[in-house]
Amino acid sequence: MTPTTSCVLIVDDEPDLRELLQLTLLKMGLQVLAAANVADACRLLARERCDLVLTDMRLPDGEGLQVVQYIQQQQLDIPVAVITAYGSTENAVAAMKAGAFDYLAKPLSLAALRALVKSALAVREPVATAAGGSEPRLLGGAAAICDVRAMIDKLARTQAAVHISGESGTGKEQAARQIHEQSARASQPFVAVNCGAIPEALMESEFFGYRKGAFTGADADRDGFFQLAHGGTLFLDEVADLPLAMQVKLLRAIQEKKVRRLGAAQEEAVDVRLLSATHHDLVQLVEQGRFRQDLYYRLNVIGLAMPPLRELRDDLPQFVTRLLQRFSAGSALPQLDDAALQALLAYHYPGNFRELENILERAVALASDGCICAGDLQLGASGAEAALPGAQPQDGGETLQDYLDRVERAAIDKALQASDGNRTQAARLLGVSFRSLRYRLERLGMK
Secondary structure (H helix, E strand, O other), X not given: OXXXXXXXXEEOOOHHXXXXXXXXXHHOOOEEEEEOOHHHHHHHHHHOOOOEEEXXXXXXXXXXXXXXXXXXXXXXXXXXXXEXXXXXXXXXXXXXXXXXXXXXXXXXXXXXXXXXXXXXXXXXXXXXXXXXXXXXXXXOOOHHXXXXXXXXXXHOOOOOOEEEXXXXXXXXXXXXXXXXXXXXXXXXXXXXXEHHHOOHHHHHHHHHOEOXXXXXXXXXOEOOHHHHOOOOEXXXXXXXXXXXXXXXXXXXXXXXXXXXXXXXXXXXXXXXXXEEEEOOOHHHHHHOOOOXXXXXXXXXXXXXXXXOHHHHXXXXXXXXXXXXXXXXXXXXXXXXXXXXXXXXXXXXXXXXXXXXXXXXXXXHXXXXXXXXXXXXXXXXXXXXXXXXXXXXXXXXXXXXXXXXXHHHHHHHHHHHHHOOOOHHXXXXXXXXXXXXXXXXXXXXXOO
């Protein structure tokens, strides 16, 4: 085996299937090792270099999940794909939650196998950072956003379906794009779909495409979202808006990795990585019968929660500066007067980043002589927080960070007094996580 030849370990107790997989992989120019059970697989992994593992879920001495767990425990940087029986979707979901890269369903599609192998081996290659080496899409140094970026680094190295939750305007699509751009699929299409913007009558043709003559007006073949995203990532935004009938069809496409165009006799294999998002509580919708539980489990293999802007107040000056640079369009950067700065720092931002963008774009247009005053912001009372002790700017050259720390310290002190020192309740009053509050108390030196 030459140093550049990738090696794949096949773990399956069926000799015929093992031979089929070996022949397919050998024709792809790969080195192949084979094991018939969990014990043999672990012995081979301990002494041989492997770049990918394909394992059946049911083995004579255990389950393929044990191979996944062994690789995790030994901290081996090897992607694992599991082979599941038809309809055993819960096994596939369990394996991917345990750390598997992807799965294949029996009966095996050789085209799907080749696509999976190519994608898995590409994961081991160095991947450029988002947008070809530019700064990441999600900026800031707050603990909450740092946690999100760390999670994205992990998610980019798997094929698991990810559901991104969070309030409107928190950057769910930006997170999805960064996952794609850091993944092995970065050079392939990223197709974003707003599920709430498609008329129900057109959903099937929009998602799966159609053949010429399938219906009146279908004068040519057309690809759907799945075909357009083939090899790349399909992002389903506002997935909670899908009607139940379409949820059934989407579930089938996800499970079988195949779609049928309207008017077509045969299904076609598609290779897409699924990401989804919504600002609704999907668990609540499942309980209400408005969202299928089985689809929820397939979309939410791994969850990613986006923090609201009010949990990232330390980063507000950075966000404001970057947005002002964008909206000033190369002209002199507008300056905020003290009243405008105070108003931005005290505002609650129910619309999160999207609202902050709208506020500053409007302010830049209304500003006179390059200075933005509080009136230019046109902030509504609904998003303004109650006045806090010590929230007024002080004279004498107080720095922006000193001012921010003073306002934050006053807000935390007020919340702790209102909750009789209960930090969990104080965090809830402030609209931040307990971990975020603990970080802020330590940073500000508050006991």
